[in-house]
Amino acid sequence: MHNHEALALSAALLAAAGDLTQRINDGVVARGFEVRPAHGFAFTRLAPAGATVTELGVHLGVTKQAASQLVEELVRKGYVERRPHPEDARARLIVLTERGWECTRAAEEAAAEAVRAWAAVLGEAEVRVLRDQLSRIAPDGPVRPTW
Amino acid sequence: MHNHEALALSAALLAAAGDLTQRINDGVVARGFEVRPAHGFAFTRLAPAGATVTELGVHLGVTKQAASQLVEELVRKGYVERRPHPEDARARLIVLTERGWECTRAAEEAAAEAVRAWAAVLGEAEVRVLRDQLSRIAPDGPVRPTW
DNA sequence: ACAGGTTGGTCAAGCAGCTTGACCATAGAG
DNA sequence: CTCTATGGTCAAGCTGCTTGACCAACCTGT
Known part of the structure; x- marks a missing residue:
């Protein structure tokens, strides 16, 4: 390869x-959520079982201060809440609220919609191959929000 | 697909x-160029035959003012220069300097290096398939530098 | 038990890179 | 030969990030 x-x-x-990022975000906004793409990336980290601010910062590729500000914004908008951490009194566990779950589901729908457009061009099987290839490249690297 | x-x-x-973006930029910086990723994206638009500030803005997905500021920075660092446009006295044609071409070549080397790491995981043929699939999805969409 | 260093989180200030708005010069249509 | 559209810059403002300082709680070793 040259x-x-x-x-x-x-x-x-x-x-x-x-x-893809823009399509997903547009779809989520169209469903009535006031978010930007970085919020969606945060949700994917918070969804399974919550996370601390520091963990969120690592996932997003930003400082913990920046992650803290982002969480503050999400709290204000009602998507997440800070709970005391069950195993560490210093830490707080950030978890999705019901509205946060709704937004996550909306993002999944929007993502599926966008990927369907790809499948129309590449074919369903090719998209699956694409996903498998990509997942082997950068398994759990941070999603760097800016460059 | 769920x-x-x-x-x-x-x-x-x-x-x-x-x-990939980070690997390429790291490689370019390691070769002695003081740039950020957005500069590289600008170079790919300028390389063939130059471009106007407005065209550059479209390519990068930012306003022409932002593109103008970026060009100003690149001029200061010696990577590009503004020339009178041959067909439109209002416009200016932004073209790469010799140093700009060197930087572009460095970016190509760094990109090839990064992709080789992928080929080691996926195999050379798979990488080619990956590229072909991707190029059919968003042929000439803007490279949005921030989100 | 407790001193010393580490780690999670927030507060505060600063800054880089973008946006909006205003403006001028040239182009192009009628 | 006006009238509008387009390319470019200047200036001001804002958003989201960073760095630096700090406190509280954890976790060692002694």
Whole structure:
């Protein structure tokens, strides 16, 4: 593979990621939630069993202070709440509220919608292959919100 | 494909894009260029035959004012220069300097290096398939630098 | 038991990079 | 030869991040 092809791959990857991010966020906003993409990335970390502010910062690739500000905003908008951590009195466990779960489901719907558009171009099977390939590349790297 | 799988695909795509972006930029910086990722995205638009500030803004997904500021920074650092536009006296054609071309080549090398790491995991053929699939999804969408 | 260092979280200030709004010069249509 | 649209810059403002300082709670070793 020549050098300029590698750069083209990068550009295609970034364009696809940007396209998808915008489609999902647009879909969520259209369903009546006041959020930005970074919030969605936070939800995917919080959904399973909650997380601390510091863990959230690692997941998003930002400082814990920035993560704390983001949580503050989500609390204000009613999507999450801070609870005392069951095992560490210093920490707080951030968990989704019912509204937060609704928003997460809306994001899943919007994501499925966007991916269906891809499936129409590539075919269902190809999309599955694409997902499998991608998941082997950066298994649990941080989702860096800005560049 | 279930909804949560679509969201997982999105996450994988974003993580891969973030990973790749950082690797490329790290590689370019290590080769002695003082740039951030947005500059690289600008270069890919400027490389073929130059571009106007407005065109650059469209490519990057920002306002022309923001693009103008970015160009100003690149001029200051010696990577590009503003020339009178051959067909429109209002416009200016932004073109790469020799140093700009060096930086572009460095980015291509760094990108090839990063993609080689992927090929070690997926196999050369799979990477080619990946690129082809991606290029069919968002052919020339803007590279949105922030979210 | 407790001193010393580590870790989770917040407060506060600063800043980089973007946006909006205003403006000028040139282009292009009628 | 006006009238509107377009390319570009200047200026001001804002958002979301960073760095630095700090407190409270944890966790060692002694």
